[in-house]
Amino acid sequence: MLKTYQKKLLLKQKWINMNETLKNRFFCLSWSLNMWFENFIYFFIMCAMIMLILDNPQLDPESEMARKMSKIDEVISLVFFVEAILRIGALGFINSSLPGKKGYIKSGQNKIDFFVCIVCDLTLIIAEKLGF
Numbered sequence: 001m002l003k004t005y006q007k008k009l010l011l012k013q014k015w016i017n018m019n020e021t022l023k024n025r026f027f028c029l030s031w032s033l034n035m036w037f038e039n040f041i042y043f044f045i046m047c048a049m050i051m052l053i054l055d056n057p058q059l060d061p062e063s064e065m066a067r068k069m070s071k072i073d074e075v076i077s078l079v080f081f082v083e084a085i086l087r088i089g090a091l092g093f094i095n096s097s098l099p100g101k102k103g104y105i106k107s108g109q110n111k112i113d114f115f116v117c118i119v120c121d122l123t124l125i126i127a128e129k130l131g132f
Contacts, residue, residue, distance in 0.1 A: 028089030051069060
């Protein structure tokens with residue numbers, strides 16, 4: 001039976017011997033499966049829902065509230081983009097090299113996340129180009 005310090009040493013040796021791709025995948029996997037990360041994403045999902053409730057088409061685009069809401073939307077979109085990148089890095093986009101795991105896009109929940117992320121990012125890009 002290995003003791004805790006021996007397990008840590010073994011893990012450190014495996015980490016040193018991994019190639020860069022595996023190190024990146026291990027990093028992404030450790031973050032995307034972390035419960036704190038999940039709760040962080042759930043918090044931003046709730047923030048996005050609140051932003052949808054507060055949004056009003058009659059709101060003056062030049063008002064202080066509209067500018068603040070725009071900045072908050074940008075932050076939320078960035079968080080969702082980083083989440084997608086971490087999950088794609090951990091699982092692979094189409095096929096996963098991890099046993100028992102599907103690729104990112106083969107999961108129904110991830111398909112919706114990816115669609116929302118792309119739409120949010122395109123909206124921000126178009127708004128930036130049009131000067132909104």
